[in-house]
């Protein structure tokens with residue numbers, strides 16, 4: 001995003017709507033004008049879409065690779081061409097009843113890196129993916145972050161995009177339940193290294209008797225899970241269920 005200095009009146013109304021803290025007022029030739037810091041702007045488009053500028057001084061930037069990634073991960077209306085998925089992650093990560101991605105004995109991990117106001121560089125996302133890869137995680141094929149990796153076995157993202165700043169991303173992976181503790185320990189180390197915030201979602205199937213394998217394992221690891229069920233009624237398709245196994249995961 002840019003500001004047309006010929007149109008800007010310096011009213012300052014756009015500053016508070018920017019969740020990336022990218023807009024500031026500068027004084028030049030005795031007049032106050034808004035300026036967008038191109039390094040901080042994540043190209044979310046919010047300032048423009050809100051119609052906050054009566055002077056119509058906010059002007060979208062023509063984006064070139066790799067800056068296009070800022071918009072892909074920050075503007076929900078932008079489509080990532082390689083996955084055809086609008087948004088930060090795949091649509092079905094939390095609906096195992098539809099996808100059947102996770103079997104018993106393994107868990108899904110959905111890690112939200114960055115938030116409005118915090119934002120994140122992709123270099124910090126890489127610290128998270130490296131931690132997961134070291135613990136044996138397999139990254140979700142259709143996730144935009146996975147598409148940016150040059151070495152999935154090590155969680156390495158291509159170097160030419162690492163400086164891009166985005167509102168947030170979702171890293172999606174699955175891992176054997178037996179290695180969940182290893183993954184959480186690696187993520188704790190990564191949390192000390194990143195200049196942003198992230199939260200960890202653990203996705204587990206539910207057995208017929210209501211037992212949730214991941215919950216007991218998390219408690220054993222000293223983590224109190226905040227249980228949240230998510231079932232898409234009517235959207236599920238039959239899964240192959242072994243005798244004695246029950247329904248599908250939240």
Ligand code: SF4
Pocket residue numbers: 003007008009010011012013014015033034052053054055056057058
């Ligand atoms: S809202 Fe428009 S006129 Fe006001 S400071 Fe921002 S860009 Fe300038």
Ligand code: SF4
Pocket residue numbers: 001017018019020021022023036040041042043044045046047048
């Ligand atoms: S596009 Fe988003 S990040 Fe960039 S200046 Fe506008 S609100 Fe801020």
